[in-house]
Amino acid sequence: MKSITTDVLIVGGAGSGLSLAIFLNRLGISSWLVERHPTTSPAPKAHYYNQRTMEILREEGLAERIYALGTPAENMARVGWYTSLGGDDELDRKTIYLMDAFGGFSLAEAYERDSPCRSANYPQLRLEPLLLEHARTSSFASVNYHHELESFVQDEDGVTANILDRDTQTHYEVRAKYLIGADGGRKIGPALGIEMDGIPRLFDMVTVHFAAGLSQYLDDDSPMIRWFLSPDKGGSWGSGVMVALGPERYDRFSEEWLFHFAFQPDDPAQFDVESVVPRLRELLKLPELMPRIIRMNDWKVQGVLARRYREGRVFLVGDAAHRHPPTTGLGLNSAIQDTHNLAWKLAAVLKGQAAPGLLDSYEAERRPVGTRNVQWALLTFQNHLVIDAGIGLIPGAPVEVNREAFRLLFSDSPAGATRRQRLHEVIQSQRTEFQAHDIEIGFAYEGSPAIIADGTPAPVKSPMGDEHIPVTRPGHRLPHAWVTRSGGTISTLDLVGRGRFVLLTSSRSLVWQKAAKTVADVTVDVVAIGAGLDCEDPSGRWAAIRGTAPDGAILVRPDGHVGWRAEDSDHSSELEGAVRRILALAS
Numbered sequence: 001m002k003s004i005t006t007d008v009l010i011v012g013g014a015g016s017g018l019s020l021a022i023f024l025n026r027l028g029i030s031s032w033l034v035e036r037h038p039t040t041s042p043a044p045k046a047h048y049y050n051q052r053t054m055e056i057l058r059e060e061g062l063a064e065r066i067y068a069l070g071t072p073a074e075n076m077a078r079v080g081w082y083t084s085l086g087g088d089d090e091l092d093r094k095t096i097y098l099m100d101a102f103g104g105f106s107l108a109e110a111y112e113r114d115s116p117c118r119s120a121n122y123p124q125l126r127l128e129p130l131l132l133e134h135a136r137t138s139s140f141a142s143v144n145y146h147h148e149l150e151s152f153v154q155d156e157d158g159v160t161a162n163i164l165d166r167d168t169q170t171h172y173e174v175r176a177k178y179l180i181g182a183d184g185g186r187k188i189g190p191a192l193g194i195e196m197d198g199i200p201r202l203f204d205m206v207t208v209h210f211a212a213g214l215s216q217y218l219d220d221d222s223p224m225i226r227w228f229l230s231p232d233k234g235g236s237w238g239s240g241v242m243v244a245l246g247p248e249r250y251d252r253f254s255e256e257w258l259f260h261f262a263f264q265p266d267d268p269a270q271f272d273v274e275s276v277v278p279r280l281r282e283l284l285k286l287p288e289l290m291p292r293i294i295r296m297n298d299w300k301v302q303g304v305l306a307r308r309y310r311e312g313r314v315f316l317v318g319d320a321a322h323r324h325p326p327t328t329g330l331g332l333n334s335a336i337q338d339t340h341n342l343a344w345k346l347a348a349v350l351k352g353q354a355a356p357g358l359l360d361s362y363e364a365e366r367r368p369v370g371t372r373n374v375q376w377a378l379l380t381f382q383n384h385l386v387i388d389a390g391i392g393l394i395p396g397a398p399v400e401v402n403r404e405a406f407r408l409l410f411s412d413s414p415a416g417a418t419r420r421q422r423l424h425e426v427i428q429s430q431r432t433e434f435q436a437h438d439i440e441i442g443f444a445y446e447g448s449p450a451i452i453a454d455g456t457p458a459p460v461k462s463p464m465g466d467e468h469i470p471v472t473r474p475g476h477r478l479p480h481a482w483v484t485r486s487g488g489t490i491s492t493l494d495l496v497g498r499g500r501f502v503l504l505t506s507s508r509s510l511v512w513q514k515a516a517k518t519v520a521d522v523t524v525d526v527v528a529i530g531a532g533l534d535c536e537d538p539s540g541r542w543a544a545i546r547g548t549a550p551d552g553a554i555l556v557r558p559d560g561h562v563g564w565r566a567e568d569s570d571h572s573s574e575l576e577g578a579v580r581r582i583l584a585l586a587s
């Protein structure tokens with residue numbers, strides 16, 4: 001039997017697996033990726049990538065490609081709620097509400113202040129091929145589609161896996177130091193007996209990917225997501241959600257679309273190509289619509305979290321570790337953020353720069369984020385029912401009662417004005433989903449062994465997850481500020497990452513350079529930001545948010561999170577100890 005040896009065996013060739021192979025490659029670590037399907041997934045699942053994900057993909061040179069191929073910023077600036085696209089009934093073709101979203105319009109200032117990257121919208125079915133192409137150009141990653149992991153065992157030194165090459169129907173063995181379950185929870189977690197806690201089935205969903213010309217029915221290109229709330233069909237989850245899928249245009253002229261239908265697990269309704277076209281026509285009120293159905297897939301809304309993210313030399317990432325409703329778009333985003341967190345730790349351990357104990361921090365850091373994301377996505381999913389209530393819809397009420405609620409909502413009367421104001425106030429609570437700026441970039445790693453806490457309190461969080469307070473407190477993502485270097489403008493985030501530890505100071509003194517030289521096996525690059533230093537801070541933004549005296553320092557880990565900071569240079573002798581603690585090395 002053929003036998004392969006590699007550092008990291010990755011099982012799953014979707015967002016998690018491909019991104020991990022790419023990140024490991026940059027760090028010079030070999031990986032062998034197996035994906036049981038012959039191609040990337042054709043299902044239109046994720047499409048929204050938040051600013052943190054785009055910052056990470058920017059390091060790989062992928063962000064600009066996604067922006068160029070995906071949705072222009074002006075076509076993802078809002079979310080809209082509508083009654084229908086067609087029809088001549090008094091309640092048809094009404095815009096119920098438009099909400100700024102994803103950094104659009106009123107949100108632009110805060111989103112642009114806090115990140116060098118805007119968020120992006122690009123269907124997962126088009127992103128995965130882009131990631132695959134990138135991974136295939138990597139020198140250290142071997143990407144093998146139509147190869148399936150059938151079984152594995154681990155021992156003290158590594159993992160041995162039995163892989164089926166589905167093209168040739170032959171088996172081979174992979175011996176790796178570590179195994180990563182990026183398999184969406186299908187094989188590795190269950191094989192290890194790792195239980196998933198939470199709600200395994202909340203709703204059943206059907207997603208329809210279809211081609212149709214809808215431009216004549218649309219007159220606003222700003223919404224990225226369109227919700228259809230039909231008075232005849234009940235509320236949000238009884239109706240449907242539509243998103244442009246491109247591939248050339250992501251506005252009203254989009255060639256393809258996706259539509260999500262939801263129904264209760266006990267709903268006897270069947271979805272197949274025959275029944276879906278009448279449903280689309282009925283819901284959109286376009287009886288003449290001739291959609292070409294490209295694909296349909298059914299999936300379930302769940303909110304589950306793996307009890308453990310690690311078992312010995314095996315780690316779970318992405319959907320293998322946490323699966324939640326798509327609301328707030330945290331699935332693939334946190335998958336990529338999981339692998340970004342794990343990659344540098346695996347690399348540091350495999351290169352002998354860190355002790356294996358560093359790997360304990362993966363679960364310590366990412367599982368609390370996973371817990372929060374599951375809860376948050378459930379909250380924002382359920383909150384659509386609050387919007388229904390805000391409209392005045394009563395679950396189970398006769399259709400005429402709900403129609404009357406809509407009539408009043410649109411009526412030119414004091415009662416209508418009151419209902420519109422109520423809806424406005426209620427629907428603002430959905431900023432938890434569409435304006436979740438702090439949820440997206442403000443997560444911090446508290447209580448991790450790879451973070452040296454400095455005893456300062458965490459910033460008070462906005463409970464709705466929308467307002468972000470940039471801080472350099474250990475555990476937080478390094479805040480963004482525009483600085484200049486050699487005449488060009490760059491982000492503070494451009495100074496860090498790519499596998500390096502970086503120490504940021506605003507001091508002229510060489511004290512930090514000296515301290516950084518003594519740090520054992522890792523290189524700590526020192527960058528001074530301020531007038532006449534390595535980088536200038538013309539706007540003063542960095543000075544305003546750096547949170548230390550000018551001669552203090554901020555140690556940024558390879559994943560862009562602050563690992564340690566010193567208020568001033570009196571603490572320079574503590575740098576080596578801090579790096580050693582982060583790397584789980586004996587002091």
Ligand SMILES: Cc1cc2nc3c(=O)[nH]c(=O)nc-3n(C[C@H](O)[C@H](O)[C@H](O)COP(=O)(O)OP(=O)(O)OC[C@H]3O[C@@H](n4cnc5c(N)ncnc54)[C@H](O)[C@@H]3O)c2cc1C
Binds near residue numbers: 044047150
């Ligand atoms: C309708 C919908 C909308 C969504 N919208 C968003 C959004 O806007 N933003 C967002 O961030 N997330 C969104 N998500 C969630 C996102 O799609 C998932 O979180 C993401 O696909 C998880 O990626 P993954 O690589 O971890 O797992 P998966 O995509 O499930 O991939 C796992 C891979 O492992 C392979 N595999 C399994 N077992 C084996 C084996 N034994 N051997 C080899 N290969 C194996 C599978 O074939 C599969 O390709 C959405 C999801 C849905 C359903």
